[in-house]
Amino acid sequence: MSAADANASSTHSMNYLKQHPEFWFDDGSIVLVAQDTGFRVYRGLLALQSTVFADMLAASNPSPGETVDGCPVIPLGDSPHDLVHLRVLLPASLVHYDISDPNQPHSFETISAVIRLADKYHIQSVQDHALRALQRYHFTSNFDAFSGPPDLVIAVKPIHAIGAVNLARLTNTPRMLPLALYQCCRLDNEALLAGWTRADGTVEHLTPEDFERCSAARARPSSRSTPRFTPRLSGRCTRARGVLPTRTARASAAL
Numbered sequence: 001m002s003a004a005d006a007n008a009s010s011t012h013s014m015n016y017l018k019q020h021p022e023f024w025f026d027d028g029s030i031v032l033v034a035q036d037t038g039f040r041v042y043r044g045l046l047a048l049q050s051t052v053f054a055d056m057l058a059a060s061n062p063s064p065g066e067t068v069d070g071c072p073v074i075p076l077g078d079s080p081h082d083l084v085h086l087r088v089l090l091p092a093s094l095v096h097y098d099i100s101d102p103n104q105p106h107s108f109e110t111i112s113a114v115i116r117l118a119d120k121y122h123i124q125s126v127q128d129h130a131l132r133a134l135q136r137y138h139f140t141s142n143f144d145a146f147s148g149p150p151d152l153v154i155a156v157k158p159i160h161a162i163g164a165v166n167l168a169r170l171t172n173t174p175r176m177l178p179l180a181l182y183q184c185c186r187l188d189n190e191a192l193l194a195g196w197t198r199a200d201g202t203v204e205h206l207t208p209e210d211f212e213r214c215s216a217a218r219a220r221p222s223s224r225s226t227p228r229f230t231p232r233l234s235g236r237c238t239r240a241r242g243v244l245p246t247r248t249a250r251a252s253a254a255l
Contacts, residue, residue: 016036017031017033017036017037017038017068018036018037018038019037019038019040020037020038020039020040020080020084022084023039023040023041023084024038024039024040025040025041025042026040028040028041028042028071029041029042029043029044029071030042030043030046030057030071030072030073030074031068031071031072031073031074032074032076032083033073033074033075033076034076034078034079034080034082034083035079035080037080037083038068038073039080039083039084040068040071043057043072049123049125049126050121050122050123051122052120052121052122053121056074057074060072060074078117078120079200079202080200081113081198081199081200082113082116082117082200083117085110085113085114085117086113086114086117086118086121086123086126106133106153106154106155107154107155108154108155108156108157108160108163108164109198109199111130111133111134111154112160112163112167112198113198114126114127114130115127115130115131115134115167115170115171116167116170118130119170119171127171131167131171131173131176133153133154134154134164134167134176135173135175135176137153137154138154138156138164138179139164139168139176139179139180140175140179141175141176141178141179158183158186158187158191159187159191159196160196161180161181161183161184161186161187162184162187162192162195162196162204162205162206163196163198163204164176164180164183165177165180165181165184165206165210166204166206166207168180169207169210181210181213181214181217184206184210184214185214185217185218192206192211192214193205
């Protein structure tokens with residue numbers, strides 16, 4: 001159990017525990033506590049899908065005061081906003097995380113929470129699936145996907161690029177970094193410094209190293225930091241509206 005999870009045990013009281021309206025199953029066998037919210041779920045399912053939960057549950061030996069309706073209580077350091085997104089809280093027959101249905105769009109907030117929790121609790125299949133979704137639809141290394149029509153399956157705002165960079169670092173997914181960092185470079189200074197505020201109030205910032213990368217990239221002359229394409233003119237044209245002057249076009253072609 002992490003230090004944050006250990007500290008969380010002193011921040012809740014069983015007398016004031018709120019039952020989560022969706023994730024409180026009457027036949028659940030364990031109660032996870034995130035801040036003041038309880039999630040009554042299935043001990044065996046958690047242990048089956050997460051080695052971290054398996055070890056945590058094997059080592060737990062709750063006292064009578066640390067049970068609810070006979071179920072052991074496990075305090076966690078996560079926010080209830082994040083924990084609700086972890087699909088392993090559902091019964092085994094309902095465990096799924098399908099982001100391909102355009103009729104059920106997901107937010108970046110949801111994808112981010114899933115990836116962070118799956119990484120923390122070592123639920124590799126869930127983490128891989130969510131990362132593939134981000135790489136397929138937004139933070140891709142595929143030019144055809146990047147230049148294609150905008151995606152409506154995952155709602156992503158410009159400020160979410162900060163979270164995408166941090167997810168790439170957390171999960172060692174370098175393919176996400178070029179486009180995520182590029183999107184960060186397009187944020188204004190105020191937004192980049194303020195960071196991205198999650199639904200639970202947590203603020204994410206770039207690491208000092210990544211912030212310096214963005215600052216250095218934006219300080220370069222635009223002719224070197226922005227790719228340019230030189231269109232071909234017909235023999236009757238010497239200058240076209242929207243076409244770079246000859247000297248600038250030649251200089252940009254040489255970069």
